[in-house]
Amino acid sequence: MELLFVLVAVVALAIFVLKWATNLLSPPPPNEKTHPPSAPNAGTRSGTSYVKKNVEHLPPQMAVSRSQAEASIYLPSEKWDELLVTTDQGLPTLFLQMHDGRLWLTEPSTGLLVSVGNRRLRRMGIWTARVRGVGYHKVAVRNGAFQPGAPVRLLREPDNAYDKNAVAVCSADDDHPAGYINKGMAAGLSKLIESGAPLRAISLAGQSPGEYGSNIDVLAATPAVVEHLLRKWPISTAPV
Template structure:
């Protein structure tokens, strides 16, 4: 099994690439060494500081989902909700520039990131890697990581990287 850390640079050995599935363009992690795509929920990503979180509760916030821009690559807003009756670590997500909640982090992710956000959250960046433009409402997956890691995975793949397996 390929490691997700580039031991020479200390950065993840993955980058985000466009992938079309079901008529939608999403971003998927592609291993630089093998060219293989991996799911956003692959636990090896977390070991290198990349958390991809599928939002919960979207069906309750269809209007906000349809109004917001959750296209892949769009930044999103994270909002702590410590007085949430269901989870004191709750983290709500909205489109950038909006306060209209579209969904929530799952409990595990909320517990992990609530203290960071409570401390100011300056060390985090959140970006949609799967979602829809305004006017459409579907599944939303958010990447959350340190800014340098987000910049890395959105950056160009190394010239020596294996061709993504889905590029025929």
């Protein structure tokens, strides 16, 4: 009986020693700090397919410095009240210059450009707009001269079925519209035309005869203002 008791004790001790040795030699279970869980499908065919479908088509991102991101060639809005003004003679302080293949209004003290959509320009006697509906008048656009500096005509269309204030834009030697001034600007510009006030209009952006482009920008003002805006052009090459 005593012998049986001794055998049981020996066997129990052996089992305990075996478990202790196994735990000692086994690596600890993973935890979130030392072994973060693997991403689903990582390294598998389905994971690779996901990357190809959702990531690989994206263009590589370019590093942009803070100065590059903040730099702009356009006059900031906080400067409009200060710099978009006229002189004592009623002339705007701006001038026109070529930039990137088109004429731009430029503020001289900063050298920054002013968008054609800036409504402050009207206070200075300058009407600028992008011509609408060019795609519906391709023949007139292709036949007309709309290169930067070319003279253009603004024709009232009081019987226009879509806008009673319609102002058509034509090349200097053609009565066929290449497009129209937007309704918001046409409401005021049409009254100015009907009043008989002298206006001179030129193209800021567009194509030469025989070419077609979808963008035509125009500027209209009194002849004195237009001449003043073109003052930076050399006399021999000034568009007329």
